[in-house]
Amino acid sequence: MKMATLSLxxxxxxxxxxxxxxxxxxxxxxxxxxxxxxYLERAYVRDAITAAQYSPACTxxxxxxxxxxxxxxxxxxxxxxxxxxxxxxxxxxxxxxxVGVPATVEHSSEAGPETGKWIAETxxxxxxxxxxxxxxxxxxxxLHPILQELVTGYAxxxxxxxxxxxxxxxxxxxxxxxxxxxxxxTDEQCRQLTFDVEHAYAEFFRSLSGGKxxx
Numbered sequence: 001m002k003m004a005t006l007s008l009x010x011x012x013x014x015x016x017x018x019x020x021x022x023x024x025x026x027x028x029x030x031x032x033x034x035x036x037x038x039y040l041e042r043a044y045v046r047d048a049i050t051a052a053q054y055s056p057a058c059t060x061x062x063x064x065x066x067x068x069x070x071x072x073x074x075x076x077x078x079x080x081x082x083x084x085x086x087x088x089x090x091x092x093x094x095x096x097x098x099v100g101v102p103a104t105v106e107h108s109s110e111a112g113p114e115t116g117k118w119i120a121e122t123x124x125x126x127x128x129x130x131x132x133x134x135x136x137x138x139x140x141x142x143l144h145p146i147l148q149e150l151v152t153g154y155a156x157x158x159x160x161x162x163x164x165x166x167x168x169x170x171x172x173x174x175x176x177x178x179x180x181x182x183x184x185x186t187d188e189q190c191r192q193l194t195f196d197v198e199h200a201y202a203e204f205f206r207s208l209s210g211g212k213x214x215x
Contacts, residue, residue: 038093165200
């Protein structure tokens with residue numbers, strides 16, 4: 001009887017059909033998100049990145065994690081079981097996942113029971129608006145609703161009236177208000193708007209941390 005031989009160079013398949021293949025791809029993505037989040041947390045704690053760099057990246061990873069968890073819920077009863085099963089030692093990521101918001105929100109100097117939620121929402125509004133500019137959205141009816149929501153979020157914070165970034169965002173809102181719905185900002189205006197919103201974003205986190213940006 002001829003025995004089948006096994007080649008050590010042969011790829012071992014974890015799946016036998018497309019459904020199983022997609023499942024393992026999703027699990028692999030979830031694994032990668034956890035590792036990336038752990039790396040980000042450690043980098044922030046070591047002052048390797050600033051709060052302005054950390055917060056949007058952390059918000060994105062948490063959002064991606066929540067999305068992935070919905071897609072693999074049948075295979076992942078809990079994140080703790082997932083990490084145990086695949087022998088993951090990423091305590092910083094696990095803590096951030098449990099908290100659900102970036103450390104800049106968790107340890108904000110702003111007081112109030114709703115503040116954490118407001119910071120998270122305003123952070124997301126900043127990210128959405130900056131993404132819109134990067135995607136080359138230029139028309140008033142594309143940018144105005146996003147900027148309006150951002151400016152509205154600003155008003156929730158007690159010290160925001162003194163923030164330079166807020167006044168610049170209000171100025172841009174007035175500019176957009178004066179345009180027709182289909183009218184577009186110029187490339188020069190877009191460049192200036194991008195510059196202003198990025199500086200407003202950095203100022204936002206400096207203000208929340210007591211005026212001292214981590215370097």
